Amino acid sequence: MSIMDTDALDQADMRRLVAGEATALDTLMDRHAGPIFQFLFRLTGEEDEANDLAQETFLRLYRARASFRLGHRFSTWLYTIAGNLARTHLRWRSRHPNVSLDAESPASGQTLADVLPSGSPSPLQDAESSELHRAVRAAVQELPEDLREALVLCEWEELSMAEAAAILGTTAKGIENRLCRARRLLRDRFAKVLASEQRACQPG
Numbered sequence: 001m002s003i004m005d006t007d008a009l010d011q012a013d014m015r016r017l018v019a020g021e022a023t024a025l026d027t028l029m030d031r032h033a034g035p036i037f038q039f040l041f042r043l044t045g046e047e048d049e050a051n052d053l054a055q056e057t058f059l060r061l062y063r064a065r066a067s068f069r070l071g072h073r074f075s076t077w078l079y080t081i082a083g084n085l086a087r088t089h090l091r092w093r094s095r096h097p098n099v100s101l102d103a104e105s106p107a108s109g110q111t112l113a114d115v116l117p118s119g120s121p122s123p124l125q126d127a128e129s130s131e132l133h134r135a136v137r138a139a140v141q142e143l144p145e146d147l148r149e150a151l152v153l154c155e156w157e158e159l160s161m162a163e164a165a166a167i168l169g170t171t172a173k174g175i176e177n178r179l180c181r182a183r184r185l186l187r188d189r190f191a192k193v194l195a196s197e198q199r200a201c202q203p204g
Contacts, residue, residue, distance in 0.1 A: 006031065010074035017065050021189075025062055033058070035066070036082050042152045043086040045141045053089060057082040070090070079167045090145060111168075139189045143182055150178035189195060 010032065016024035034199040036057055041050035060081050068077060140148055146168070153164040154175065160180075168175070 003005065006144075007073060007075070011070060014065070014068050014074060017062070018068070018070075025058065028061070029058055032078060036078065039079065039152060039157055040082055040086055042140070042156055043083075043148065044090065049093075053082065053085050056085055058084070073163075073166075075138050076163060076166045079153070079159075083167055086166060087149075088146065136186075136192075138204060139186055142189075143185060147182035147185070150175050151182040154179055 010028065013024040013027050017028070033054065037050055037054045038054045040057075041047060044050050044053070057078070061078060064081075068074070140151065143151065149168055152165055153159045153167060154161060159167075161175040164175045165172045
């Protein structure tokens, strides 16, 4: 399905949701729960936290449904909600490093596990499938927040710089600058890792 087709379906579902058809939220979740979970997992690095935040994202969507401007890109609005929640949570987590979010899962009738495709590996399993994936995930988690967000949106979510800029409240040029800085930091990080491994492998 093309992006234009998906957006047309999103617009129709939002019209239904605003009009009071609560089942339209289920349809939107079926379409977007997986990508939003993946996005939040890549930002937080924690599966349980991503699950909680994804559920909260759709709860916020429902509460703010009347504020959605029909004709505007739904996915941009949804990723903005998710990104804001992740940003707030990561700042909270930095102040409470030893507290788990497990007990704070919002009460809802449907979990993200219910809407993710069955039989497919979880994002956590994908991320841990190799040493390289683990190293990349750890390196991305150590990036400054603004660089990590730009990298996740453009590299993993495959959004354009303009779309990422709309979500993060900046310009396409600003996103380009963030991507350049993020890639440079990652290159430097892996160059140091490789150099360390080469020294460790040298005899005597």
